[in-house]
Every structure is written in C-alpha cells, then in structure tokens.
Amino acid sequence: MIPELGHFALWLAVGVTLVLGVLPLVGAQRGRTDLMLLARPATSVLMGLVLLAFGCLIASFVRNDFSVLNVASNSNSALPLMYRIAASWGSHEGSLILWLLMQAGWAWAVANFSRNLPLPMLARTLAVMGLLTLSFLLFVLLSSNPFDRILPVPLDGQDLNPQLQDPGMIFHPPMLYMGYVGFSVAFAFAVAALIGGNLDAQWARWMRPWTTVAWAFLTFGIALGSWWAYYELGWGGWWFWDAVENASFMPWLVGTALIHSLAVSEKRGSFKSWTVLLAISAYSLSLLGTFLVRSGVITSVHSFASDPARGLFILVMLGITVGAALTLYAWRASSVGLGARFEMLSRETMLLTNNVLLVVATAAVMLGTLYPLILDSLGLGKISVGAPYFDAVFVPIMAVLVFFMGIGPLSRWKRDEMPALSRRLRWAAGVTVVSALLSAWVGGKLTIMSILGLLMAFWITASVAADLWERIKPIKGMAGMQAPWWQRLRQLPRAGVGMMLAHLGVALFCFGVTMVGTYDVEKDVAMGPGDSTTVSGYTFTYLGAKPANGPNYEALRGHLTVVRDGKPIAEMFPEKRIYRVQRNPMTEAAIYTRVRGDLYVQLGEVIEGETWLVRIWVKPFVSWIWFGCLVMGLGGILAITDRRYRAKAGATATEGAGAMSGVSAAR
Amino acid sequence: MKSRNKKLALLGGVLCASGIAVALALNAFQSNMVFFYTPTQVAAKEAPSNRTFRVGGLVQEGTVRRQGLDVHFVVTDTAQTVPVTYTGMLPDLFQEGKGVVAQGQLNGGVFVAREVLAKHDENYMPPEAADAIERARKGQSRLEASQAAPDAAVTSAAAGKQP
Numbered sequence: 001m002i003p004e005l006g007h008f009a010l011w012l013a014v015g016v017t018l019v020l021g022v023l024p025l026v027g028a029q030r031g032r033t034d035l036m037l038l039a040r041p042a043t044s045v046l047m048g049l050v051l052l053a054f055g056c057l058i059a060s061f062v063r064n065d066f067s068v069l070n071v072a073s074n075s076n077s078a079l080p081l082m083y084r085i086a087a088s089w090g091s092h093e094g095s096l097i098l099w100l101l102m103q104a105g106w107a108w109a110v111a112n113f114s115r116n117l118p119l120p121m122l123a124r125t126l127a128v129m130g131l132l133t134l135s136f137l138l139f140v141l142l143s144s145n146p147f148d149r150i151l152p153v154p155l156d157g158q159d160l161n162p163q164l165q166d167p168g169m170i171f172h173p174p175m176l177y178m179g180y181v182g183f184s185v186a187f188a189f190a191v192a193a194l195i196g197g198n199l200d201a202q203w204a205r206w207m208r209p210w211t212t213v214a215w216a217f218l219t220f221g222i223a224l225g226s227w228w229a230y231y232e233l234g235w236g237g238w239w240f241w242d243a244v245e246n247a248s249f250m251p252w253l254v255g256t257a258l259i260h261s262l263a264v265s266e267k268r269g270s271f272k273s274w275t276v277l278l279a280i281s282a283y284s285l286s287l288l289g290t291f292l293v294r295s296g297v298i299t300s301v302h303s304f305a306s307d308p309a310r311g312l313f314i315l316v317m318l319g320i321t322v323g324a325a326l327t328l329y330a331w332r333a334s335s336v337g338l339g340a341r342f343e344m345l346s347r348e349t350m351l352l353t354n355n356v357l358l359v360v361a362t363a364a365v366m367l368g369t370l371y372p373l374i375l376d377s378l379g380l381g382k383i384s385v386g387a388p389y390f391d392a393v394f395v396p397i398m399a400v401l402v403f404f405m406g407i408g409p410l411s412r413w414k415r416d417e418m419p420a421l422s423r424r425l426r427w428a429a430g431v432t433v434v435s436a437l438l439s440a441w442v443g444g445k446l447t448i449m450s451i452l453g454l455l456m457a458f459w460i461t462a463s464v465a466a467d468l469w470e471r472i473k474p475i476k477g478m479a480g481m482q483a484p485w486w487q488r489l490r491q492l493p494r495a496g497v498g499m500m501l502a503h504l505g506v507a508l509f510c511f512g513v514t515m516v517g518t519y520d521v522e523k524d525v526a527m528g529p530g531d532s533t534t535v536s537g538y539t540f541t542y543l544g545a546k547p548a549n550g551p552n553y554e555a556l557r558g559h560l561t562v563v564r565d566g567k568p569i570a571e572m573f574p575e576k577r578i579y580r581v582q583r584n585p586m587t588e589a590a591i592y593t594r595v596r597g598d599l600y601v602q603l604g605e606v607i608e609g610e611t612w613l614v615r616i617w618v619k620p621f622v623s624w625i626w627f628g629c630l631v632m633g634l635g636g637i638l639a640i641t642d643r644r645y646r647a648k649a650g651a652t653a654t655e656g657a658g659a660m661s662g663v664s665a666a667r
Numbered sequence: 668m669k670s671r672n673k674k675l676a677l678l679g680g681v682l683c684a685s686g687i688a689v690a691l692a693l694n695a696f697q698s699n700m701v702f703f704y705t706p707t708q709v710a711a712k713e714a715p716s717n718r719t720f721r722v723g724g725l726v727q728e729g730t731v732r733r734q735g736l737d738v739h740f741v742v743t744d745t746a747q748t749v750p751v752t753y754t755g756m757l758p759d760l761f762q763e764g765k766g767v768v769a770q771g772q773l774n775g776g777v778f779v780a781r782e783v784l785a786k787h788d789e790n791y792m793p794p795e796a797a798d799a800i801e802r803a804r805k806g807q808s809r810l811e812a813s814q815a816a817p818d819a820a821v822t823s824a825a826a827g828k829q830p
Contacts, residue, residue, distance in 0.1 A: 234759070344673045352681075360685055364692045371696075382703035382795050384721060384770075389699035393692045400684075524736055524755040585759045604756035607733060615756045 003068050003147040006056025013049040013104075014137050016042055020130030024123035028196065036123035040111045043126050046133065047108040054101045057146055058088045066157050069150040070094060076159035076581055078552040086169040087160045092294060092310070093146035098173060099290075100140065102181040103133045110185055110210070117206060124192035125185075132184050135317045143310050159552065159581035168228030176221030176248060180286040182214020183255060187283035190276045191325055194332040199272045204265035207279070209640040211262060215255045216636035222248050223629030234587045234602050236522065236617050238625055241390040246369040247289030250362050254282045257358035259636075260351050268413060270339030270348060274355070276329060284322045285362075291318055292369070343415035350408035357401045364393040395449070402456040402510065405503060406463030410470060424470060428462035435462075445518055453514025460507035464500045471496070498639025505631030512624030515597075519620045524604070528611040536618040538599060539563045540572075544610065545603070553579045555588070558603050558612065562592070574603045574614075598622050701770060705799035709773070710747035716773050719781075722749055723768035723796035724803075731763055742767060742778075746803035753780040761785040766796035 020042040027035025057070075061084045066072040074091045075084050089098040107129040114122060140146070160169075189207040193199045225248070230238045239245060258278040264271045291314040342348035368385040376382055410424050436454035440446050472488045483491070525533045527542040534540070541561050548557035555577040562569040575588035592599040597620035604613030703721045704714040714720055722742055730741040736755060740763075741748045751769050761767060761783060771780035 344677055349677065352677075356681055356685060357688075360688045360692075364688075367692065367696060382721075382798065384701045384703070385696065385699060386701055386770075389695050392695035392699065393688075396691060397688060526735055587759050602756065605733075607735065613736065613756055 002056050002059050002063075003065070003149065006053040006060075007145065007147040009049045009053040009056070010137060010141055013046055013053070013100075014134065014141070016046045016049060017130045017134035017137060020046060021127050021134055023127075024130075025127040025195075028120040028123045028127075031120075033119065036119050039123045039126040039130075042130070043104075043107045043111040046130070047104045050097075050100050050104040050133075054088075054097055057094060057097055058085055060147075061085060061088045064157070066155070067149050067151075067153040068146075069148045070146045072150055072154050072157045074157065074160050076157040076552065078580070079157075079160055079165070080551055082170060083160055083165050086164070089173050090160050090164050090169060091146070093140070093144045095173060095177075095294075096136065096140045096144055097146055099177055099181060100133065100136050102174075102177045103129070103136060103184060106181055106185050106214075107133065110188075114206065120196060121192055121198065121203075121206075124195055125188045128188035128191045129184060132188070132321070135321065139310075139313055139317060143313050157581075159579065162553070162577070162579040162582060162584055162586045163232060165552075165579075166228065166232055168224060168232065172221060172224040172228055175217055175224055179214050179216075179218025179221050179255075180248070180251065180289065182210070182217055183251060183279075183282040183286050185210040185214060186258065186279040187325070190279035191328060194276060194328050197332065199276065201266055201269045204262050204269075204272070204275065205644070208259070208262045208266055209645045211255070211279070211282075212259050212636045212640050215252070215259050216633040218248070218252050218255060219629055219633040219636070222252060223626045223633075226629075227626045230622075231589060231591055234589050236600060236615075236619075238516070238622065241368070241387045243369050243373075244293050246365050247292045250365055250369075251282050251285040251289060253358050253362040253365070254278055254285055257355045257362075258282050260354050260358075264348055264351050265339070268340045268342070268348060270342065271352070271355075272339060273329075273333045276333065278355075280322070280325045280329060284318070284325070287314070287318045287321060291315055292373075340414070342413070345411065345416045345418060345421070347408060347411045347413045347416070350404055350411055353404050354401065354408065357397055357404075361394065361397045361401075364397070365390065368393075395452070399452060399456060402460060402506070405506065406459045409467045409499065409503070410463065425463060425466060428459070428466040431462045432458040443515075443519060447518060450514055450518040453510055453517065457507045457511035457514065460503055460510065464503050464507070467500060493642055493644075495639045495642035495644070498635045498637070498642070500635070501638055502632045502635025505628045505633075505635055507628070508624050508631055509628030512621045512626075512628060515621035516619050516625070520622075521618045523616045525614055525616065526607050526611050527614045528609070531611075533616070535616050537564055538569065538618060540601070540614075540616055542612070542614060545576075545612070548575065550577070552581070553577045553586075556603070558590075558601075558614075560590070560601055560614075562599060570599060572599065572601050574601045576603045593623055595623070596620060703768075703795045705802055706742055706744040706747040706749045707799075707803055709749045709778070714773060719770060719772055721768055721770045721795060722751075722778055723766070724749075724799045725796065726761065726763050726765060726767050728763045742769065744799040744803035749778050750776070751778045751780050751783075753783050757783055758785045768795050 020039060023035045024039035024042075027033070027038070059065075060068045060071050061075050062081065064071070064075065064077050064084070066075075070091055070093050071087075074094070075087045079087065088094045107126055110129065111122070111126055117125070186207055189203070189210070193203050222245075225245070226238050229235070229240070258275065261271045261275045261278055265275045291311065294310060294314060368389050372383050372385055406428065407421070407425065411421055432455060435458045436451060439458075440451050440454055443450070471492060472485045474485065475482060482488070519536075521536045523533065523535045527533065529542060529544040532539055532541040539562070541563070543559040543561065545556045545558040548555045555575045557573050557575045560572045560574070562572060570592040572590035572592055574590040577586040577588055578584070579586065587602050587604075589600055589602045591601075597618065600617035600619060602615040604615055607613055701719055701721055702715075703723065706722060706724050708714055709722055714722070724742045724744040727741040727743045727748060730739075732739045737752060738754075738757060739750065739752050741750050743749075751771075753769070753771075762785070765785060768784045769778060769780035770782040770784070771778055773779075
C-alpha cells in the first residue's frame with residue numbers, strides 16, 4: 001500500500017503543479033488577485049504531497065519492502081538502518097525524488113519567507129517554480145518511477161553499492177541538491193521579473209539572499225563530495241576534473257559570478273540584464289549537470305543503469321526550459337535599461353572583471369567536459385581530456401581572479417583614484433610578497449607554482465585585513481567623537497563580514513591546494529609484519545592484519561604504527577573489505593588528520609604470504625581545502641543574516657540607499 | 668566623449684583578456700587530449716609511439732603476474748592483445764576477465780601504464796573497453812572466421828557486461 005500511496009501522491013502533485021504553474025501566472029497578467037492568491041496555498045499542498053511521496057519511499061526502504069524494484073536493487077536486509085534511509089536517494093529514481101523534494105521545499109520557503117514581496121512578483125515566481133517542478137514530476141512518473149513493483153518478489157535485495165555505504169551518502173547528495181535546485185529560485189525570480197518587467201534594485205535585493213544561500217549549499221555539497229572521494233575512493237586526490245565533478249562545478253562558477261553581479265545590481269542598479277542572464281545560466285547548468293550525470297553519457301560513481309530514453313527526456317526538458325527562458329530574455333531584456341554610470345577604476349569594474357573571468361573559466365571547463373562527449377556521439381573517436389588541461393587553464397585564470405579579489409572590496413563604488421587605492425593596499429602587497437617567499441623558503445621547495453599559490457593565499461588574507469582596517473580605523477580629526485574600534489567592529493554590517501569570511505575561505509583553500517600540491521609524498525611499498533618504511537620523516541611500521549567483520553561485509557584490518565623523531569604519532573588501521581552481497585573488494589583507507597596535514601594509508605593486495613602492497617601518503621595541509629570551502633559557505637550564510645534582508649515594513653535600507661534612485665523602502 | 672573612450676578601452680581590455688584566455692585554453696586543450704586506441708589498432712601500429720594514449724578492453728584471464736610492486740597483464744579486445752606493465756597499487760575492481768582502461772605510452776611493444784582505470788561498479792564496463800570489444804567483434808565477423816574464433820567465455824563475459 002505504501003508505495004502506491006507515494007505513487008498516487010506524485011500524480012496528485014502533477015495536478016497541483018498544473019494549477020500552480022498556470023493560474024497565478026494568468027492572474028498576474030490580468031491583475032486578478034484571487035488567482036494570484038492561489039500560489040501560496042498551492043505551494044504548501046505541493047510540498048505536503050512531495051513530502052508524503054518521499055516519506056513513502058523511505059518507509060519502503062526502512063521496512064525492507066523488496067517487492068519494490070528500487071528497494072530490491074539498492075538495499076538489503078543486512079544494511080544498517082541509516083544506510084537504508086540514505087539508499088532512498090542512492091539510485092537514479094530515488095535521487096529524483098530527492099530533487100523534487102528540494103524543488104518543492106525551495107518553493108515553499110519562497111512562499112513563506114518572502115512576505116514583503118509584491119503579490120504579482122510572488123505569484124509569477126512561484127508559478128515558474130511550479131512549472132519546473134512539473135517537468136521533474138513528469139520525468140519521474142513517465143521514465144523513472146521509484147515505486148515500481150517487481151514480481152516475483154525477491155527474498156532479499158541486491159544491496160547498496162558498497163562505495164555508497166558511508167556517512168558521505170547521507171549528507172553529500174542532499175547538500176548538493178539543495179544548491180543545484182536552489183538556483184531555480186534565482187531562475188524563477190529572473191523569469192518572473194522578465195515577465196513583469198520590473199527589474200529594479202529592489203528585485204536584486206529580493207533575489208540576493210536566496211541565491212547566496214543556494215550558492216552556500218552548493219559549496220558545502222561540492223566540498224563534501226570532494227572530501228568523500230578523497231577518503232573513500234582511495235585515489236588520494238581531492239579533485240579529479242572528472243566530468244561529474246565538472247557538472248557540479250560549472251553551476252558553482254556561474255553562481256559565484258551571479259552573487260557578485262547581484263551585488264552591483266542591488267547597490268548600483270547596473271548589470272541587471274547580465275544578472276538575469278547569469279541567473280538563467282546557473283540553473284541551466286544545474287540541469288545540464290543532471291543530464292550529464294543521469295543520462296549515462298558519462299559513466300562514473302554517480303551514473304546508474306543508463307537509459308537513453310531518460311537522457312533524451314532530460315535533454316528535451318533542458319531544451320524547453322533554457323529555450324523558453326532565453327527567448328523571454330531576448331524579447332524583454334532590451335526593456336531592462338542601463339544602470340548608473342561608473343568610471344574605469346571602480347568597484348563595478350572589479351566585479352565586472354570577476355564576472356568575465358568566472359564565465360571564461362566556466363567556458364573552459366565546459367569545453368573540456370563536453371568536447372569529448374560531442375566527439376564520441378558524432379562517432380569521431382574517443383578522447384579524454386585530463387587534469388593537465390584543466391590545471392593549465394584554471395591556474396592562470398584563478399591567479400588573475402585572486403589578484404582582483406584583493407583589490408575589489410577596497411575600491412569604491414562608481415569611481416576611485418589609483419593613488420588612494422594603492423595607498424590602501426600597499427601594506428597588504430608588502431606583507432603578501434614577504435610572507436609568501438618566507439614560507440616557500442621554510443617549506444624548502446621553491447617552485448613557480450608553490451610561490452604563486454602562496455602569493456594568492458597571502459594576498460587574499462592581507463587584503464581582507466586591509467579591508468577590515470579601513471572599516472574600523474579611527475578617522476583623523478574625529479578622535480573622541482567616534483566609537484572605539486571594537487564597537488565599530490561589532491557594528492560592521494553582516495553582509496560585509498560575510499564577504500570577508502568567504503574571501504578568507506578562498507585563501508585557506510588556496511593555501512591547502514598549494515601545500516598539498518607542492519609537498520605531498522606518495523610511496524607504494526611491499527610490507528610484511530615487522531617491516532618499516534620512512535616517508536617525509538614519518539616511520540610507518542606494519543604489524544600485521546587481523547579479520548574484522550562488519551554487519552554486511554568481511555574484512556581484514558591491517559595495523560600500522562607511526563613514529564616521528566622517536567615519538568609515537570598514531571596507530572592506523574586500514575581495511576580491505578569484501579561486501580557479502582556484491583562481492584566487491586573495497587579498500588577502506590586509514591587517515592590520520594591533523595591541522596598540519598594528513599597521513600593516509602591503504603592496503604593494496606597481498607603480494608605473497610603476509611606481505612601486502614601498502615600505499616602511504618603524507619599530505620600536508622590537505623584538510624584546509626575543505627575547511628576553506630566550509631568557511632566560504634559560512635561567509636555566505638552570515639551575509640544573508642544582514643539586517644537589510646530582514647527589513648520589516650517601513651525600515652529603510654542601511655547602506656547604499658542613496659545610490660538607488662526611485663527605490664522605496666522594503667515593502 | 669571622454670567616458671566613451673574609457674568604456675571602449677574597458678571593452679577592449681576585456682576582449683583582449685578573454686582572447687588571451689581562450690588562446691591559452693585551446694593550446695592547453697590541444698596538447699592534453701588523450702586519444703583512445705583498441706588493442707587491434709595498437710597491433711596494427713596505428714597508435715603513436717611517443718605520445719600518451721589510452722588502451723582498453725578486458726584483462727585476459729590468467730595473465731596477471733605480480734613481481735613485487737610491478738604488475739604485468741594483457742589487455743585484449745578478443746581479437747588482438749597488448750601487454751601492459753604497471754607499477755603500484757591497482758584499483759579495487761581490477762580483475763581478470765573484467766574491463767579495464769590503461770593510460771600510458773608504448774615502449775618496445777609493451778604498454779607502460781601510468782594510470783589504470785577499472786571503475787566503480789561490478790556491472791560497469793568502461794565505455795572505451797566495451798567499444799573496443801564491439802569493434803573487434805564487428806571486424807571479425809567481416810573477416811568471416813578467417814581468424815581464430817574468439818574465446819567464447821571472454822565474449823560472453825563482454826556481452827553480459829555491456830551497458
């Protein structure tokens with residue numbers, strides 16, 4: 001009964017999205033309040049129905065209902081409960097239900113947390129989100145129903161892919177989807193504004209927190225995926241420029257450009273049509289990512305049994321969504337109008353540079369990702385484009401981007417003067433060069449890449465410090481009249497602090513990438529019980545392996561001790577597992593993490609007798625990469641708690657209000 | 668007019684910068700493309716001798732030999748074979764009779780792999796490997812059994828694993 005209930009809820013949801021997607025839109029065009037007022041309750045009903053379907057799917061997994069095909073192929077009665085729950089989104093069908101849940105959830109959030117949106121704007125936005133939900137509902141129901149039954153009912157399930165049996169499976173997909181689908185809010189706002197023709201600074205202010213929070217989730221999701229791949233797949237790296245990774249990275253790059261161009265649109269009213277285009281692109285790239293991952297054109301951990309019909313369906317969906325949005329854009333963009341003027345040297349120019357660089361970077365990733373696929377589908381041969389290409393293109397673009405990232409926040413809106421700007425930044429520049437050279441010298445390995453990377457990390461840090469100083473320094477001639485610096489620190493707008501924090505996250509990230517890229521050491525070595533080997537000053541001694549079975553797998557657990565300068569550092573237990581159902585060997589690495597870096601040990605295979613092939617990595621500062629991403633995302637979250645986004649009726653904007661001509665207060 | 672000139676300068680700068688970026692990207696792209704060859708193509712000397720490329724197919728049964736850290740195996744597309752050597756740890760799903768893709772260079776008839784990919788799922792066949800076997804099979808049927816019939820076990824394994 002439960003699966004049928006879920007299935008039925010999805011069909012009911014189709015009906016609701018039809019209402020939601022059409023009537024409020026008509027109402028907004030004809031000025032009929034009754035139809036527009038439908039949007040909010042319809043969104044709530046949609047949310048309830050999708051939640052019900054999602055709950056039914058989870059219930060089927062929890063109850064081990066192997067009469068459901070999806071459960072039978074992706075779960076097993078011996079699978080621990082938390083992985084049975086996570087297995088609900090471990091398959092293609094299940095992951096689409098998760099997508100639907102996120103889509104409905106974002107729409108519900110917009111309906112409930114945008115009380116100060118004008119009704120026509122809200123009605124149009126929710127209607128667009130309803131139509132997006134409809135397309136995914138149809139996709140699920142017509143090609144990927146997770147509630148399909150199977151006859152005869154198998155006695156037990158085929159188990160979840162062992163590589164997915166990890167806490168990463170519980171957090172990575174929901175986070176990533178929150179981000180992916182979150183860009184649909186920006187998309188819907190953009191389309192709604194194009195239809196309504198009211199693209200003003202106020203519109204940018206409504207859209208900005210939604211976009212930032214989606215971006216933050218996408219940042220968390222990608223970072224979690226990278227971290228998971230690092231410790232689980234055992235390739236020892238943190239990013240492989242794999243097509244699936246790129247599929248999530250492209251929306252992130254465009255999303256990053258979008259949150260920066262929104263800053264200009266909100267503060268200065270400029271770049272509006274560009275912002276709209278970026279909003280459309282970010283969500284389109286999310287859809288493209290889904291197409292790449294789900295259609296089977298790319299095979300990886302993320303692709304399931306490939307089915308050309310599904311790929312075609314997503315492609316058509318992508319075509320309709322993007323095509324309609326771009327047509328609307330072409331038709332209405334000319335009416336958007338230009339914003340305030342700005343000089344060559346101004347923050348607008350800095351942010352424009354940011355946008356150009358990020359879009360070029362996106363194009364470069366897209367070329368490397370799509371070109372092999374296109375070549376293959378045309379039958380022109382099989383090629384692959386590896387990490388060297390992406391590194392060669394990416395590093396220079398990012399270096400330039402980081403250079404401007406230091407200058408941007410310190411330059412003034414509208415116009416700035418070179419002498420003043422360089423005066424604000426001279427200390428930062430000096431500190432950057434000295435500390436980068438000093439740490440490369442201490443590290444003992446001077447390469448161009450390491451110096452460049454350290455320069456980037458220190459430049460961001462120093463310029464953030466300079467920015468902070470500019471904001472809280474005592475002003476000459478006002479001694480005694482202004483608050484002391486610590487009070488001024490507390491009074492800084494949260495949006496500004498959030499930006500600094502996010503930029504600092506980039507610095508931490510750059511530092512981690514540089515250190516692990518320059519100083520990482522890998523050693524494959526044959527080790528019998530009692531054998532020792534020394535890597536980067538750490539002496540690893542292998543003591544032997546013992547059986548260590550889990551609930552649904554058999555394992556051998558190796559034991560190593562690590563000693564440095566005579567002092568014991570860690571005991572490490574890498575495992576080799578065989579999962580009972582799928583009979584795949586799985587390498588479970590042992591990782592010892594500290595702030596200054598990771599020790600990473602894997603058991604390979606038996607060479608002879610009790611001698612194993614053991615792989616040892618010493619990875620300095622590798623965890624700073626993910627910590628940096630965490631800080632970036634938290635910066636975004638902090639920024640949206642800024643007062644002006646919570647502006648109540650009658651409250652006026654706190655800063656930059658003078659620049660926005662013709663914008664009333666928040667209601 | 669002055670601000671107009673500045674705008675033009677800005678536009679020119681942006682175009683220039685993106686032009687350089689595109690040129691760099693295309694150059695990097697050109698030099699980092701890795702082509703895929705089937706064992707049949709390698710045997711016919713179609714593969715380059717001093718450039719990195721990929722070769723794929725099935726790991727032939729009974730050919731995996733480990734000597735310390737070095738491992739030797741033979742990749743077959745059921746028509747032709749290529750001997751491969753690799754140093755270090757193989758991926759978990761590397762198994763005899765299963766699909767594999769190796770990236771590296773030819774050195775005196777032996778393919779020296781720097782990377783061995785045998786991906787994530789037991790039901791999964793690297794698309795390149797599947798393609799190599801498919802092409803070998805078509806080639807053979809055209810030759811109408813003038814060559815030795817392929818190992819039946821290998822062929823059926825290949826057919827069963829194709830996505």
